[in-house]
Amino acid sequence: ADDAVNYGGMGAIIGHEMTHGFDDQGRQFDAAGNLRDWWSPESAAKFEERSKAVVQQYSEYEPLPGAHVNGELTQGENIADIGGLKLAYAALQKALEKNPQAREQKIDGFTPEQRFFLGWAQAWRANQRDQDLRLRLNTDPHSPNQYRCN
Template sequence: MRDWWSPQSADEFKKRSQAVVNQYNEYEPLPGLHVNGELTQGENIADIGGVKLAYAALQKALDKHPEERTKKIDGLTPEQRFFLSFANIWRSKQRDEDLKLRLNVDPHSPAHYRVNGPLSDLPEFQKAF
C-alpha cells in the first residue's frame, strides 16, 4: 500500500491520536475500570470527527437561513438542540456485568463517553450553553 501522508502529517496524526487515547484512558465508567483508549481509538476519533462535521453542516444550513439562527424552540437555540439531539442518540442503560465485558473487547467507548468525550473537546458546545 502506498503511503500518501507526508512525514509531518503522519507525526501530527500520531500526536493527536495519542491525545485522544490519553483522554479516553482517564474515563472510569466503573470504580477501578477504565476505558481502553487504545482499543477504542479509531471509533473515538470517528465520533469526534462526526460531531464536528455534523455541527459544521448545521452552521452551513443556518448561514443559508439566518432567520433560523435566532429562533428558539422550547427555549433552546438551534445549536443547543443540535447538541441535545446528539446526546440523546446515545442514551442507554447498561448492566455493570455487560459494561465490564465490553470494556475489554468492544472497540466503542461506553455510550456516556461517546457523548462527553467529543463534546468536551468542542468549544462550540461550551459556547452554546
C-alpha cells in the first residue's frame, strides 16, 4: 500500500494505542507508571466535558433495533480511535508538506487524503452476525466496527 493508506491504517492504529495513555484509564498513571492524578484541575475538567460528549454521541448509535452502543463502556476505545485518527492524519499532512508532488498524486482516482480514509475504513471492515453483535454490545469495550470508521 502507499504511504497515505498506511497512515490511515497502521498509522491510526499506532496513534490509537498512543492515545490510550491519555484516555479515561491511561490518564490515571504518571510517566513512571505510578497511579497518580497528574492533570491540572482545568485539564481534567475539559477532559470530562469532552468525554461526556463522546459518551453521548456513541450512546445514540443503534446498530440493532432497541440495542444501543454503551458509550460509557466504550469511552476509552472511542477516545483512542478519535485521537489515533487525528494523530495519523496530522502526520500524513506533515509528510505531504515535505513532498508537495505527493499531494497531487492520485492513485485509482483517489487523492492522498481519500486514500488515508480508505485505509482507516479497511482496518475496521467486518461481517458480523446479529447475535455476536448483541453480545459484544454488552461486553466489548470497543464500539461496533461500523461506528469506529464512520
